[in-house]
Amino acid sequence: MTRGIFTDRELKHDSIQSKLFTFEAAVMRAWAHALAKIHILSVTEFEDAESALAEICDRIVNDPPAALDFDPRAIRERLNREITNRPGVSLDKITQGMSARERDVTVFRLWMLDAGRAMRESIQSCADALARLARRSRNYVIMPKTLQLEEPTLFGHWILSRMDMFARDALRVRDILDRCDECALGSGDGAGCALPIEREELAAELGFLRASENALDAVQNLEFAWELASAANIILTHTAEIDALEEILPSEAASRRSTRAAAPETPRPEAAAAKTYFFDIMTNTICKLDDAAAWIGTIEVRGRLTPLDRAEEAVRNSILNKKAQGGTAPEIVDRRIAVSRAGADPAE
Numbered sequence: 166m167t168r169g170i171f172t173d174r175e176l177k178h179d180s181i182q183s184k185l186f187t188f189e190a191a192v193m194r195a196w197a198h199a200l201a202k203i204h205i206l207s208v209t210e211f212e213d214a215e216s217a218l219a220e221i222c223d224r225i226v227n228d229p230p231a232a233l234d235f236d237p238r239a240i241r242e243r244l245n246r247e248i249t250n251r252p253g254v255s256l257d258k259i260t261q262g263m264s265a266r267e268r269d270v271t272v273f274r275l276w277m278l279d280a281g282r283a284m285r286e287s288i289q290s291c292a293d294a295l296a297r298l299a300r301r302s303r304n305y306v307i308m309p310k311t312l313q314l315e316e317p318t319l320f321g322h323w324i325l326s327r328m329d330m331f332a333r334d335a336l337r338v339r340d341i342l343d344r345c346d347e348c349a350l351g352s353g354d355g356a357g358c359a360l361p362i363e364r365e366e367l368a369a370e371l372g373f374l375r376a377s378e379n380a381l382d383a384v385q386n387l388e389f390a391w392e393l394a395s396a397a398n399i400i401l402t403h404t405a406e407i408d409a410l411e412e413i414l415p416s417e418a419a420s421r422r423s424t425r426a427a428a429p430e431t432p433r434p435e436a437a438a439a440k441t442y443f444f445d446i447m448t449n450t451i452c453k454l455d456d457a458a459a460w461i462g463t464i465e466v467r468g469r470l471t472p473l474d475r476a477e478e479a480v481r482n483s484i485l486n487k488k489a490q491g492g493t494a495p496e497i498v499d500r501r502i503a504v505s506r507a508g509a510d511p512a513e
Contacts, residue, residue: 181276181444183226185237188275189244190222192268192350195370197259199351199362205261214259217251237272237440241265262360263350266384270349273440274389275371278346280447281393285338287454288400291407292331294461299324303499305470306480307413317480320470325501330403337396345389348373352380390443397450404453407461414469 194215201211221244248256260268303321348368351358357380358364364376377383473481 181448182240184279185240185272185276186225186244187222188272189241189268190218191275191371192271193244193248193259194218195367196263196268196350198370199367200259200261200360202363202366203361205360206258210255210258214248214254217248217254221247221251237269241268241272262353262358262362264352264354264384266354267349267352270352270384271371273443274345274347274349277390277393277443277447278342280451281338281342281345284393284397284400284447284451284454285335285342287451287458288331288335288338290458291404291454291461292328292335294458295324295328295331298461298464299328302464302466302470304473305466306473306476306484307470308480317476317483319473319484320466321499322497327403327406330406331400334396334400334403337399338393341389341392341396343374345392346374347377347383348375349377349380349383352377352383355381355384390440394443394446397446400450401453404450404457407457410464414464414466 197206197211197214197218200206201208206214225243225247245256248254248259299321303319303324305320307318307320307323348364348371350367350371351362351364353359368374368376473484476484
């Protein structure tokens with residue numbers, strides 16, 4: 166229920182609202198299940214709550230009302246009202262022992278984890294598109310004074326440098342996701358939970374790798390969100406490097422400006438208290454990456470760049486002599502391109 170929530174690639178705010186609502190319902194259901202395991206809820210009470218949550222979530226997510234607020238707390242209150250209005254289901258009973266604070270943190274962490282995974286998939290899409298472009302266009306020459314180059318170089322060499330950037334991005338995001346893949350549910354307001362909840366089982370049910378070790382840290386820690394936002398900002402600088410291709414491919418640039426998807430503006434950090442900063446920076450970055458991958462797939466350099474075998478002799482010699490590891494000689498570039506696998510994680 167909590168994995169793959171971003172697979173539709175819908176990045177508008179109303180979609181974020183629907184996802185937050187889904188996560189709220191998932192957290193409430195998992196908690197009710199944990200209560201049933203320790204016999205605070207009967208089997209019938211849990212099944213009634215589970216059925217009500219599934220019906221409410223399906224209705225809201227598939228046909229979200231225009232009034233569904235963007236504020237996560239308002240979304241939680243909306244779900245609470247929906248449950249309160251359901252006969253035979255007691256909101257107080259199915260949330261017994263769960264604080265609003267741990268619930269809020271868990272939902273936010275679920276959203277950020279899922280957005281982080283979607284961002285990593287989008288990084289891979291960009292890397293794949295660049296690998297395909299490198300294979301078909303590697304032996305064309307980029308002259309000095311373009312793309313901030315001081316010497317003539319192969320187009321494939323330049324592309325590989327951008328693939329290296331995205332490989333670092335993928336590693337960075339993977340490491341952050343590993344660190345933040347832990348569940349705060351069962352932490353109370355920071356002192357722990359008085360009920361004998363099996364927190365590892367609860368974490369697994371929600372799709373987390375593990376339960377948090379310290380209850381106070383679990384409900385106070387927002388480092389994971391800032392780390393992912395920082396990684397997203399670095400990725401945006403790398404997508405801007407891809408935009409630099411417009412300098413040497415002007416016809417593609419004109420086409421791209423007319424068809425590229427509109428991305429939300431990078432928000433002000435002052436909005437972090439309401440979490441809108443994190444929602445916006447993550448969705449913005451995914452949108453930019455997907456846009457870049459789609460555009461890269463349309464690039465054709467034939468007729469716009471000079472093939473190496475037709476370049477001036479001085480240019481050819483300059484490129485052919487760069488044979489040290491990491492150089493721009495064709496055999497060096499070919500060897501690296503040969504081991505780049507479209508569809509493979511650039512971090513592996």
